[in-house]
Amino acid sequence: MLLYCILILLTTQSHCYGPPFRRDLQSTHQATMPTKQHYSQGLETYRVPMSLYATNRVKVITSLLSKLTTSSISQGIVLLEGGKQETRQDTDHEPVFRQESYFHYLFGTNLPDCYGALSFVRGEHKSVLFVPTWGEEVATVCGESPDFEELAEELGVDLVLGVDSLSGWVADELGRLQSEKGVNGSVNGHSSNDGPKLFVLKGLNTDSGNYAKPAYYQGIEELENMKDEDTLFNCIAECRVHKSQAEIDLMRYTNFISSQAHVDVMRKTQPGMMEYQLGSLFMHHTYYNGGCRFMSYTCICACGPNAKILHYGHAGRPNSRLLLQNDMALLDMGAEYHCYASDITCSFPVSGSFTPDQLAIYTSVLNAQVRVIEQLKPGVSWIDMHRDAEREVLKGLIGCGVLLGGDDVDSTIECMLEADLGAIFMPHGLGHLIGIDTHDVGGYLEGNPPRSTRPGLKKLRTARVMEEGMVITVEPGCYFINRLLDGALQNEKQKYFFNEERLRDFRGFGGVRLEDNVVITAAGCENLSQCPRAPQEVLDVMAGKEWPPNNDILPGLKRVWATCKGGAMEALDLMQKA
Amino acid sequence: MLLYCILILLTTQSHCYGPPFRRDLQSTHQATMPTKQHYSQGLETYRVPMSLYATNRVKVITSLLSKLTTSSISQGIVLLEGGKQETRQDTDHEPVFRQESYFHYLFGTNLPDCYGALSFVRGEHKSVLFVPTWGEEVATVCGESPDFEELAEELGVDLVLGVDSLSGWVADELGRLQSEKGVNGSVNGHSSNDGPKLFVLKGLNTDSGNYAKPAYYQGIEELENMKDEDTLFNCIAECRVHKSQAEIDLMRYTNFISSQAHVDVMRKTQPGMMEYQLGSLFMHHTYYNGGCRFMSYTCICACGPNAKILHYGHAGRPNSRLLLQNDMALLDMGAEYHCYASDITCSFPVSGSFTPDQLAIYTSVLNAQVRVIEQLKPGVSWIDMHRDAEREVLKGLIGCGVLLGGDDVDSTIECMLEADLGAIFMPHGLGHLIGIDTHDVGGYLEGNPPRSTRPGLKKLRTARVMEEGMVITVEPGCYFINRLLDGALQNEKQKYFFNEERLRDFRGFGGVRLEDNVVITAAGCENLSQCPRAPQEVLDVMAGKEWPPNNDILPGLKRVWATCKGGAMEALDLMQKA
Known part of the structure; x- marks a missing residue:
């Protein structure tokens, strides 16, 4: 069952980056999370609460909705493509993978070759992570494929699925959002061209001169008319500027x-x-x-x-x-x-x-x-x-x-x-x-x-x-x-x-x-x-x-x-x- | 002036990988090299003689010539493209560069974004390294552009040029080899379709399933009829199997x-x-x-x-x-x-x-x-x-x-x-x-x-x-x-x-x-x-x-x-x- 997070922007979250640095803050954070929902390298290393990423997701959806008020779009999917495990030139040498930064901001996982989606309808959203899976031969070399439920619990996302179901999920979810719009009626009386959008990341990195690469998978071309490449980048980038x-x-x-x-x-x-x-x-x-x-x-x-x-x-x-x-x-x-x-x-x-x-x-x-x-x-x-x-x-x-x-x-x-x-x-x-x-x-x-x-x-x-x-x-x-x-x-x-x-x-x-x-x-x-x-x-x-x-x-x-x-x-x- | 290395395959080189491990071996190696011609990280770290790479070049050209006896081609250019300095996704984060392996085998340099050529006529070849250069703004950030003469001396290659001269050099050199062939007459009476070839690397890495990427630069398309993608890979790969x-x-x-x-x-x-x-x-x-x-x-x-x-x-x-x-x-x-x-x-x-x-x-x-x-x-x-x-x-x-x-x-x-x-x-x-x-x-x-x-x-x-x-x-x-x-x-x-x-x-x-x-x-x-x-x-x-x-x-x-x-x-x- 897909669970929806309710977008509650607590006062403490919207103003939570201010001084003073409080001795008890970290324990407060952790008290609200199951013990599994943190990242740590063990021993005395820092325990990063996964709520950090939940907060980031809320911030981004809130920002996106505020940008969409003029167009009256109120539902859609934010789709990000994670970093890929690379090899050095033609060899099988694999440098240690480090996650793509925007993807990390929203999903907080070290796994390569993932996709991540936030499906939102007005003030509610759900987070879905798509991870690669592999067969027995690879499992002997790299360890077992991730367990979806365990991983969802660890990361604090609503659902984990295999990357092979990404294409179908996106199509189904857009359809569902479209019908939900139909049921609930349009906002502010706008017409049907305000259906759900697929928001992908595209924008200039002003330090490198390179562009963030919009999420791509085989079949996404068919959703060209629902795709929005203009809105998401500024939203996430600006969210990232203001640290929680x-x-x-x-x-x-x-x-x-x-x-x-x-x-x-x-x-x-x-x-x-x-x-x-x-x-x-x-x-x-x-x-x-x-x-x-x-x-x-x-x-x-x-x-x-x-x-x-x-x-x-x-x-x-x-x-x-x-x-x-x-x-x-x-x-x-x-x-x-x-x-x-x-x-x-x-x-x-x-x-x-x-x-x-x-x-x-x-x-x-x-x-x-x-x-x-x-x-x-x-x-x-x-x-x-x-x-x-x-x-x-x-x-x-x-x-x-x-x-x-x-x-x-x-x-x-x-x-x-x-x-x-x-x-x-x-x-x-x-x-x-x-x-x-x-x-x-x-x-x-x-x-x-x-x-x-x-x-x-x-x-x-x-x-x-x-x-x-x-x-x-x-x-x-x-x-x-x-x-x-x-x-x-x-x-x-x-x-x-x-x-x-x-x-x-x-x-x-x-x-x-x-x-x-x-x-x-x-x-x-x-x-x-x-x-x-x-x-x-x-x-x-x-x-x-x-x-x-x-x-x-x-x-x-x-x-x-x-x-x-x-x-x-x-x-x-x-x-x-x- | 372009100096030519004479292809001398000393007995000690062709059988130089055998036992016993000799106490005095390394000093013998170094005695033959100017002190600059080694790579070392300083202190007690190992001093790699640059003659290692000269030997590798001789091995590859010898191997290539032996493969070409049936076609009677006896001159050409081996062209390799070095590894590129990469950035992480769209950011300006630059992982520390590690050289592409085939390129390292022949040129022994840590510099990114290079090309390297071996121009050969029968038993003689010269080695040319093409390195990137940059202006004053980049020099403040990264240090001065390499000095060509110093670098040639350090690496023991015959010539160092800027990458901007690569395209022209290759065209000129192929022309020169062609005319040299004309002057010296064809080998074994073969006809003019045995002119100089441009040998680039293409072949399957059987561990990764990936292919080595042939050297590419803008304009190389014009040399399509002189390009040979079939011969070089097996030569270098087999040379790399047998260590000096x-x-x-x-x-x-x-x-x-x-x-x-x-x-x-x-x-x-x-x-x-x-x-x-x-x-x-x-x-x-x-x-x-x-x-x-x-x-x-x-x-x-x-x-x-x-x-x-x-x-x-x-x-x-x-x-x-x-x-x-x-x-x-x-x-x-x-x-x-x-x-x-x-x-x-x-x-x-x-x-x-x-x-x-x-x-x-x-x-x-x-x-x-x-x-x-x-x-x-x-x-x-x-x-x-x-x-x-x-x-x-x-x-x-x-x-x-x-x-x-x-x-x-x-x-x-x-x-x-x-x-x-x-x-x-x-x-x-x-x-x-x-x-x-x-x-x-x-x-x-x-x-x-x-x-x-x-x-x-x-x-x-x-x-x-x-x-x-x-x-x-x-x-x-x-x-x-x-x-x-x-x-x-x-x-x-x-x-x-x-x-x-x-x-x-x-x-x-x-x-x-x-x-x-x-x-x-x-x-x-x-x-x-x-x-x-x-x-x-x-x-x-x-x-x-x-x-x-x-x-x-x-x-x-x-x-x-x-x-x-x-x-x-x-x-x-x-x-x-x-």
Whole structure:
């Protein structure tokens, strides 16, 4: 029998992403769910309540209905195609499967080669997952086919069926919705062209330039006249921008375990190691201790001059430098858990103590980070934040003599911004939305500010005004990139700001980046990352002192101290801990 | 200027894969190469000489020419397309790139989005690599475009060009070869339809059922009449079957580092851990200590009853069991280094001591492994080896009372084989060719024995007769799979062999598999893997005793003890070590 979920939007759900972070929240969530309905890698790893995905489904259907009010369509099917298990080229090598992100958002399953449907009539919907099944030969190799009832119970969906019944189910269900419409009469007196629609996903990913692929199966062509490719994408993308409390708790966990791993790496880093060994330590820490099978992205372990290569670490630059005594390390590494990302960068001196120049650059970036985080709250423009970060970096460069501040430093800095000098030292955006994707969706959805064309600003992955429930990275940086510096020294608007002689001291410096993941709350923001940031914290941790510390010497960073106990996130009182 | 390599097939190259493993071999290799011409991850990781790939190129061109004697074509271009950097679905998430295997075989580079060409005229060829280049914006993110001359020097290829010049180069080169033919006259008096050909790769991978994709670029359609899709695949695949000494040394390294990692995991395994933690330990050990960024395949960390799922560990079975005191662990894990694989399975009791039943099954599998390895040499049929492995497993099952041996055990076992009983307990092939792919190519190339249709035998990934230079896994196993057992108990030919009551003791046992990588030599074989195999070795290692041991108590396994020093593999004398 097909059960219908009643669309109840509780007040606590619609405003559930706000502060404060509550000690008892996770247990409340779990109390409402059967014990089977969570995802966990076991031991002390985080227990993700499957209600997270039920909430996501409700949000999407609600959003879709609100978009459909003008057309008076009030029933239909949302159909998503999950990710496919791939093989490497012509071989039978199968990389470990990671779910497609939109599909994960609605169904929360790691299984490849699935489809998922939400069939809705006005305020009610049911969720149906279609999974592949296999015969006995494959069962010997891969294990038994999923049991439909067990899987439905585990995932909290209404029904699980085999993918072989997808085509028939969709056709039958559309017919049923059509007849239901007939029985119940049309809404607002609209005519029969407002029959049920099949909503599939199609839209541009503004980070990759690629398009989300509409669900396809053999036979769907026959439903062409019922298909709607225009509505769903914006709905889901916008839902994904605003995280629920359960999503924030999950990202608090990925930040917790990744922060711990950064501390572990920081402690073990020494001159004479290879960069990739730092990545290996990080991946092992997060998988072994945190159950994180995947990194959110390829580890960037950039030491010495490599730090100026923003996405260092790929196949062509495989973290292959030998760490030297005077290197700064820039480690941009984050683990994901059940497809929710973290994205954290720490920078520190490999030797365990800062040189004056290292400290100067580090401090200017830290000042930028604090300045942004102190201001973040609903209504703030991300472009303004980017500019403020540039101001602090430029101020730091004036402070250490690389740039010339003149008599009125503040107005000189405004002139520098006008001359796009910020983009010479920070040639990337201040940060990006983060969620199921590291560069999460929704940065330039329609109705929001467009991408700027100016140097620096055009690199921003979003230009949006901050809203409650957004999770965004704050990652100011300062790099010394010869090509950009040489260009600036040739540029009529920029060259007068430089002290060329002092600049030479920094030509092989590399760079510094500090990156935290921050959630926008009603009153301001919370920093989900818990890394050593103040120079003294960095040195203390590298010298072996305990982390988290006994008091927070940098409250402006708004780090929310938390730990994972028994699979739930708990707030941590630093003083009581001590 | 384009330099030509002269095709010199030294005697040491054509017979270079034979024993004995020589202490000084690697240094000899390196002495012939400029220091830049190797691949290494630094520190003590293995230095792969780029001459390995030069040898591969010579082998392929020689093989191709020998295939072309009947057609009298003596010039042409071999064109391969490298693997592409991919993104995950519509996002900008880029998994770490791993090179396509055929391309790696000839060019040995980790760079994505390349093409490679070998232009040959009779006994001479030149190698040209086409690499992507990018502008300043991408350079800030990914680092500078490759320097062509430096890259050619590093890789030991004759020329590096940008991919944008590929189309023009191919057209020009074919024209040049055509005119060269005109100048030098045709071979054996053949007519002008024997002009230069463009050889591209097309052929069936018999493990995946997929086809290798012929190189494609915009404009290649115009060369349709010069294209040859029929010849190259078999040539390269057959070359890949017979490993050179440099390839064997490299695989000795991947086996060395993976064996060490297995020992590390064995020592750290305890009841109360999760399966995936064992995989994390393995991956960290091989990456941190061995520079192995990739696993050859997804770690199979199958404990207790999970051991009966042959390819456990995938997304649907994510190594998520809690280890119990009485579990057997079956860990099938191998790292690759510069695209050359290892594939090793260890089985051991989680508790650190065998129960009598565990020891009985373990011993029967070990006996199968020794029996096969003792016999392996050129001329031996892999099918016969599979049968011998089944014999030992069945004998062991008779020994522990699961099967009934009757008065004449040996002839009973033959009756069991006739009834396909071996495939009930070992429902996979004895092993597979291994090289750049874990399931390496060439298992069923034309001219070799076809795939059997019988249970068990049909699972073999090759039915070939052993030849010198083949590297093959020997991986007998014994599993208790309820579905297969229940089927056998219903099968008129099989049910009479069972002691059903005794069988019940093993219903939740899972299974045991032992897997080594073995190279066929002129006189027999060498075992590249160096894992604890004798039960006493396993218990000693788990109790913390040193590995490798001071003497080899199981010489039948033909383990060749070696270690990596200063980036080269060295033979290890166990006695002297002590």
